Amino acid sequence: MTDGFSxxxxxxxxxxxxxxxxxxxxxxxxxxxxxxVGWEAIVWIFSIPSIVLPTPTAIxxxxxxxxxxxxxxxxxxxxxxxxxxxxxxxxxxxLVVGISIGQWKILENTIYxxxxxxxxxxxxxxxxxxxxxxxxxxxxxxxxxxxxxxxxVCVSCIAGMHAAPQQQIDMLRSFTATRWQIFRIFKLQTxxxxxxxxxxxxxxxxxxxxxxxxxxxxxxxxxxILLQRNFSMDTAGSFAIVIVLSLIGIVxxxxxNILRRYIVxxxxxxxxxxxxxx
Amino acid sequence: MISVxxxxxxxxxxxxxxxxxxxNVSLEITQGEFVTVVGPSGCGKTTLLKIxxxxxxxxxxxxxxxxxxxxxxxxQLGVVFQEPLLLPWRNILQNIxxxxxxxxxxxxxxxxxxxxxxxxxxxxxxEQKYPRELSGGMxxxxxxxxxxxxxxxxxxxDEPFGALDAMTRDxxxxxxxxxxSQKKKTVLLITHSIAEAxxxxxxxxxxxxxxxxxxxxxxxxxxxxxxxEIINSDVFGAYVRRVRAHFGARGMNx
Numbered sequence: 001m002t003d004g005f006s007x008x009x010x011x012x013x014x015x016x017x018x019x020x021x022x023x024x025x026x027x028x029x030x031x032x033x034x035x036x037v038g039w040e041a042i043v044w045i046f047s048i049p050s051i052v053l054p055t056p057t058a059i060x061x062x063x064x065x066x067x068x069x070x071x072x073x074x075x076x077x078x079x080x081x082x083x084x085x086x087x088x089x090x091x092x093x094x095l096v097v098g099i100s101i102g103q104w105k106i107l108e109n110t111i112y113x114x115x116x117x118x119x120x121x122x123x124x125x126x127x128x129x130x131x132x133x134x135x136x137x138x139x140x141x142x143x144x145x146x147x148x149x150x151x152x153v154c155v156s157c158i159a160g161m162h163a164a165p166q167q168q169i170d171m172l173r174s175f176t177a178t179r180w181q182i183f184r185i186f187k188l189q190t191x192x193x194x195x196x197x198x199x200x201x202x203x204x205x206x207x208x209x210x211x212x213x214x215x216x217x218x219x220x221x222x223x224x225i226l227l228q229r230n231f232s233m234d235t236a237g238s239f240a241i242v243i244v245l246s247l248i249g250i251v252x253x254x255x256x257n258i259l260r261r262y263i264v265x266x267x268x269x270x271x272x273x274x275x276x277x278x
Numbered sequence: 279m280i281s282v283x284x285x286x287x288x289x290x291x292x293x294x295x296x297x298x299x300x301x302n303v304s305l306e307i308t309q310g311e312f313v314t315v316v317g318p319s320g321c322g323k324t325t326l327l328k329i330x331x332x333x334x335x336x337x338x339x340x341x342x343x344x345x346x347x348x349x350x351x352x353x354q355l356g357v358v359f360q361e362p363l364l365l366p367w368r369n370i371l372q373n374i375x376x377x378x379x380x381x382x383x384x385x386x387x388x389x390x391x392x393x394x395x396x397x398x399x400x401x402x403x404x405e406q407k408y409p410r411e412l413s414g415g416m417x418x419x420x421x422x423x424x425x426x427x428x429x430x431x432x433x434x435x436d437e438p439f440g441a442l443d444a445m446t447r448d449x450x451x452x453x454x455x456x457x458x459s460q461k462k463k464t465v466l467l468i469t470h471s472i473a474e475a476x477x478x479x480x481x482x483x484x485x486x487x488x489x490x491x492x493x494x495x496x497x498x499x500x501x502x503x504x505x506x507e508i509i510n511s512d513v514f515g516a517y518v519r520r521v522r523a524h525f526g527a528r529g530m531n532x
Contacts, residue, residue, distance in 0.1 A: 167363060174331040174357040175377040175428075176350075185376065189367050266366040266408065 054236035063240035076244065078221040082138055082210040083248065086145020090206070091199065093146065094153025101154075102161025102191070103183055112158070119151045124212050131217045141218065145209035149202040156198025160191025193267050196260040203252040207245060279464055280307040280330075280432060285339035287325055287490075298489035299325045303339070305483060305492065307432075307466065312458055315468045315483045316475035318525055322490020323468045327436045330466070331357045343432060353381055356425030356463075358435040362417035364409040370396070370420055371405040377428045388427060395423040398457060415446040422454070426461065435467040439474070448506055451477060455504065473509060476500075476517045484524050493524045 036056045042048070043055045050058060066072040097115065101107045127144050134140035164187045172182050214223025222241050229237040261268060287300040299322045307313050315323045328334035330341060332351035341348040343355070356377075364373045371392055378388045396402055399419035409417055418438060425433055438454075439447045451474060458465055469475050475482050479498045486493040498517060500508060508514050 167359065167361065168365075170328070170331075170333045171357070171359055171363045172376070172380065173333045174351050174355065175380045176353055177380045181380050185379070186365065189365070266410070 051233045051235050054239060058236040059239040059243070062234075062236040063243060066237070066240050066244075072225075075220055075222050075225050078138070079210050079214065079223065079245075080248065082141040082145055082213065082221065083206045083252070085138075086142045086209055087149050087202065087206040087252075089142065090146035090149025090202065091153050094150045094198070094202075095157055095195070097150075098154040098157025098195075099161065099183075099188075099191075102158050102187070103179070108158075115151075115154060119155070123148045123209070127212050127216050131213070136217045136219055141210050141213035141221070144213040145206050148205045148209035152198040152201040152205065153195065154198075156194045156201075157191055160194030161187055163194060164190040192264050193260075196256065196264060199256045199260075200253060203256050204249055206252065207249045211245065279309045279311075279344060280305070280466075281340075281342045282306075282330075283340045283342075285326070285329065285341065286337045287322070287329060287334075288337050300329075300336075301489035301491040303490070303492055305495075307464060309431075310462055310464055312455075312465045312478055312480045313467070313483060314475040314479040314481075315466065315485060316470065316472055316521060317485030317490075317493075318487055319470065320490070321485040321487040323485055324436055325490065326485075327357075327434055327466070327468050331355060331434055353428060354431045356428065356430035356433050358418075358421050358425045358433065358438045360437045360440055362409070362414070362421040364417055364420055364424075366409050369406050369408055370401065370412070373409065373420055374424045374427050376424060381428060383428065391429075392423070392427055395426055398460065399423050399453065415442050415450060418442065418450065419453075422457065426457075426463070431464060433463045433465045435465065437469055438467070440470070447474070452506065454478065455502075459503070472518050472521045475521065476514060477504060477509065482517075482521060484521055486524060496520060 040055050040057065043050075043053055054062075097111070101112050101115070123144065126147075130143050130147075131140045134143050168186055168190075169182055172186055177185065210221070211223040211226075214221040215227060218224045222245060226238055226241045229235075229241070282303060282305040285300055285303040286298075289297045289299055291297055303322075303326060305313075315326065317323050325334065329336045330348065332348060332355070335349075343352065346352075346354075364370075365376070368376070371389065374392045374395065375385065375389065378385060393405070396405065399422055401416060401419055401423070404412070404416070409420070412420070418441075421438070425435075439450045442450060454467075455478065457463075467475075467478060476498060482496040482498060483492055484494045484496065485491065496517065500513060500517075
């Protein structure tokens with residue numbers, strides 16, 4: 001009897017939740033189709049020249065041509081390398097500086113003001129200088145990307161280190177833990193969710209960093225051919241590159257997310273909570 | 279075993295006037311004794327425990343444990359806090375082993391001890407579970423096992439069951455007495471519940487606030503092992519009234 005009463009509404013609510021979720025996905029897909037069809041229709045109806053706004057079909061065609069050209073992958077490779085190398089270097093530097101500042105009060109008082117001060121400098125504004133210092137090759141783009149990635153990682157790392165509750169630290173101290181042990185056993189893990197939030201922001205910024213660098217001066221990469229196509233009025237081709245760039249951004253974001261779910265496993269909401277809140 | 283002499287603690291405040299949290303606290307605890315400290319909030323009982331645990335500096339006075347002065351955290355102590363304070367990324371066994379890891383003791387030897395402690399606190403088979411899979415009472419049992427893992431001489435407990443509901447709390451008190459009689463530890467337990475203080479104690483240290491000082495030390499002469507029924511007895515009631523008298527005089531509820 002009681003079982004019938006308790007499982008009945010529960011099963012119903014689970015079913016409702018699933019249906020609601022499917023409906024949401026359906027509406028989302030429909031919205032995409034409406035937007036694309038509407039775009040295509042507007043270009044046709046108002047006979048907008050393809051230099052100003054190409055149709056989605058033209059963009060897909062341009063993208064298809066690109067994907068069948070060997071040379072295109074060379075440019076994708078250049079930009080990917082700049083993004084990944086810059087992201088890696090910026091992250092490592094951000095973590096080292098962030099953890100050091102979080103761990104030593106004296107560094108926080110001496111170095112942190114400069115970190116904050118330098119953060120307010122628009123990295124795009126100093127990009128031309130970096131091209132002068134590091135040349136037109138890959139190095140300058142990696143430096144720009146690393147600089148842009150550095151700040152969100154560093155700042156979120158410091159915030160995470162400060163988020164460690166004093167009670168927990170006292171608990172570890174009472175068991176005779178040293179500063180280093182408190183960091184290794186507790187503070188680092190507490191900081192991880194913050195660090196991943198910073199990495200997520202940094203992943204998107206890394207793409208911007210590499211492209212800005214290529215815009216200012218380069219001999220290859222997606223930003224380089226994007227500029228070329230702009231000059232030759234190949235608008236559909238430019239859109240195709242923008243699509244590839246956002247795909248790179250989405251994949252990076254997803255990779256950070258998957259890594260976060262795997263490493264910060266204890267922060268994942270319980271399944272029951274998830275279905276209740278859905 | 280433990281000797282606290284003329285312990286004083288003053289906190290500096292932003293306003294300038296320092297707060298006298300502990301005033302001339304002196305206390306002797308013998309081996310194997312169960313001592314409870316009871317008092318209203320602001321009487322300095324948590325300050326006292328933090329100083330004993332070595333995580334807070336005293337202003338003056340001496341603390342000796344087995345003749346050794348205590349100025350910093352010591353391996354001779356195990357501490358249980360108001361919250362379980364388990365590390366959510368470690369399973370139960372790994373949480374209990376935290377003190378062993380910190381103190382660089384042999385893991386193999388002590389993981390056997392951890393298993394025994396887990397069955398002592400009624401959590402056999404929970405080694406691989408994570409804290410969030412456990413109820414509040416179970417988590418605090420893990421906290422107790424963690425405090426005992428390195429076999430300390432003295433167990434310090436700061437309102438360990440304050441966050442639990444009344445029925446779980448009674449249960450935990452019974453279990454704690456069981457653990458205490460089996461392990462033969464010296465226990466100093468802080469509480470704001472007068473009934474808990476009387477029920478558990480060999481001696482009750484009654485503290486009063488502003489400045490935090492010892493108002494009276496009461497020897498509880500109730501037979502052991504104690505059961506929950508004892509709470510309804512006249513003798514028990516008399517002890518409770520005697521403690522409450524200290525707070526009633528100031529019109530305070532505790």
